[in-house]
Amino acid sequence: MLSGTGWGTLAGGAVLTTTGYALGYGEAAALGVTCLLAVAFAVLWALPAPVLGAERRIVPSRVSRGDPAEGVVVLTNTGSRARRGLRAVDRCGGQDITVEVPALNPGATHELRYPLPTARRGRVPVGPLRLERTDPLGLVRRMRPYGEPDTVLVRPRTCPLPVLPSGQAHHVEGPASDTADDGSLTFHALREYVLGDDLRRVHWRSTARTGTLMVRQMIDVSLPHTTLVLDTRRPAYASGDDFELAVDCAASIACAAARSHFPVHLVGATGPILRTDGTGDDGDALLDALAVVRGEELASVTAAFEGLERGRGDGALVVVTGDARGLGVVDRVRRGFGRVTVVLVGDADTDGPGTASDVRQLRVTSLDELAAGWRREAVR
Incomplete structure (x- = not known):
């Protein structure tokens, strides 16, 4: 196809040729013919398809x-x-x-x-x-x-962080279903039998139905779990950079728990985003989910906390936001968690309703500040 220059050369050549011959200007006609020949040469040059x-x-x-x-x-x-x-x-x-x-x-x-x-x-x-x-x-x-x-x-960008203690003793080896105490195990899913599986966990009904030996996959519910609420409301942040920093903070906190093979419940302003059980490549799954999180035009973050009141009284709740005025809802759910931490990103507004004294607040304007403040919180 002709480029913009090619179309201009073709039009100019046609005008010069026609005008030159019509008015008897030989130089103009010669220039016009030259332009037309140049376009013809270019077409022949580009015509062969490259193999x-x-x-x-x-x-x-x-x-x-x-x-x-x-x-x-x-x-x-x-x-x-x-x-x-x-x-x-x-x-x-x-x-x-x-x-x-x-x-x-x-x-x-x-x-x-x-x-x-x-x-x-x-x-x-x-x-x-x-x-x-x-x-x-x-x-x-x-x-x-x-x-x-x-x-x-x-x-998102991440920085290495420790896992915050939740105030209770937990299984420190991660979700190893073969070594955890039976009293702390609960059914998670069915999978095919592999050599070494405990035959007491064979699910015979599924085995008979599928023709393949199936076993129950168990998870250790005593593991320290992290519920991470990321405020995805655009009005909660002073700028788009603050929102990106909030996503980076959430990714760093989630990956810290995933590296220790602990379950993570990731929640956005409109509800759950992803729940992991501490097995497999949870860090990759969390980063992939946060990579596509987008800001939302919502007035309230209340929907993010629906259902969190039914917590077991242990685990950690982390809220990442840029607006402290919506944190009053944290007081309604904090009894369901052993530890509650609020990360205020950017120039957060602190004139809103306060939270209880056992709710820690950490203000950050960069990932370096998050890393330093988080390590201080980890040793409290």
């Missing part, structure tokens, strides 16, 4: 906000002629990233690397990759898509 193999991957596919991620494209000339005038164009997050491709001889392979934008948290679409062939004058561009669209998941 190329292209493979694109994203390294890494998950990255913390602000950390580097790259698109890696491997091009192979599978034709019998050298290819010149190529460039790779990849669309990422609404913007085009263009990389010039050097001349490729038959059978040659070349690897292209280009940075991807990771400044904004979320699922960033990448692609599809396009290869463009242009003539030396930039009058004609031929485009061909390669591969399928992909995504890079930009997660």
